[in-house]
Amino acid sequence: MDQRNTWTNSLVIASAFAAMASVIWVAASTIVGELHAPFKNFLKATFTHHWIGKGVIAVACFLFFTLVGTLLARKYPSWRSSVPLWILVFISVVGFFAIGGFYFYEDFLK
Amino acid sequence: MTTLFLAMLIAHILLGVVGVGASYTTWMGFLKTKYSLRMLRATSLIAAVSYVLSWLSGGYYYALYYGTNVKPTILAGAYPWAHKFFIEVKEHVFIFLPFLAIVALLAFWSLDDREAPEGSFRKALLWLLGVTTAIGVFVTLSGVVVSGAVR
Numbered sequence: 001m002d003q004r005n006t007w008t009n010s011l012v013i014a015s016a017f018a019a020m021a022s023v024i025w026v027a028a029s030t031i032v033g034e035l036h037a038p039f040k041n042f043l044k045a046t047f048t049h050h051w052i053g054k055g056v057i058a059v060a061c062f063l064f065f066t067l068v069g070t071l072l073a074r075k076y077p078s079w080r081s082s083v084p085l086w087i088l089v090f091i092s093v094v095g096f097f098a099i100g101g102f103y104f105y106e107d108f109l110k
Numbered sequence: 111m112t113t114l115f116l117a118m119l120i121a122h123i124l125l126g127v128v129g130v131g132a133s134y135t136t137w138m139g140f141l142k143t144k145y146s147l148r149m150l151r152a153t154s155l156i157a158a159v160s161y162v163l164s165w166l167s168g169g170y171y172y173a174l175y176y177g178t179n180v181k182p183t184i185l186a187g188a189y190p191w192a193h194k195f196f197i198e199v200k201e202h203v204f205i206f207l208p209f210l211a212i213v214a215l216l217a218f219w220s221l222d223d224r225e226a227p228e229g230s231f232r233k234a235l236l237w238l239l240g241v242t243t244a245i246g247v248f249v250t251l252s253g254v255v256v257s258g259a260v261r
Contacts, residue, residue: 019213062209107194
């Protein structure tokens with residue numbers, strides 16, 4: 001009997017975790033960049049534009065965690081793909097409101 | 111504006127709208143009791159590819175043209191919040207979309223034609239599609255607000 005998770009299921013689990021990492025990175029780097037100018041300047045100096053830097057690192061995060069996560073998830077056949085999907089939904093909603101709420105506060109309430 | 115920047119802006123808008131439409135179609139299609147997995151795989155693929163291409167074309171326009179030519183006009187106009195709030199939020203939450211769409215695409219490709227998906231997996235995937243569509247609609251409407259503010 002095969003004691004490994006299937007490749008397709010492992011890929012879904014890993015990509016969901018990888019997407020979480022990318023979403024967290026984008027939300028965190030956006031807010032930190034606005035509050036701490038040297039960080040935003042570092043991204044700009046390294047990638048020509050802070051937004052390009054955020055995107056490039058988000059893609060790198062996604063590819064890295066998808067690759068490593070797929071190999072890891074293969075070893076655990078009991079892992080279900082629904083759990084990381086639920087967490088990804090939660091993280092995405094929180095990330096959306098964190099960015100939206102931050103700029104709303106900065107532009108309209110501060 | 112050069113023809114290339116104009117083409118990139120139009121491609122960004124059209125591909126973005128196609129992406130949101132494809133996400134919505136996938137969401138509605140998967141809500142049905144009897145759905146076509148082949149169609150869901152196709153629409154989720156269209157969504158993922160559209161978001162990636164819209165990101166690239168919009169990014170080219172945004173990084174090389176918008177900041178020096180459009181942004182100052184908006185900030186000096188009657189609606190500076192169109193940039194300060196809507197563009198700032200739009201440009202960042204847009205980055206979520208390609209990743210969410212790729213996860214949904216992989217999820218549909220992992221499903222078996224002959225077997226119904228587990229209840230929790232189906233619900234989570236439906237929520238993922240709904241959140242992707244909602245963020246896509248917000249991004250699209252933000253683009254409309256910015257277009258209005260620059261005139």
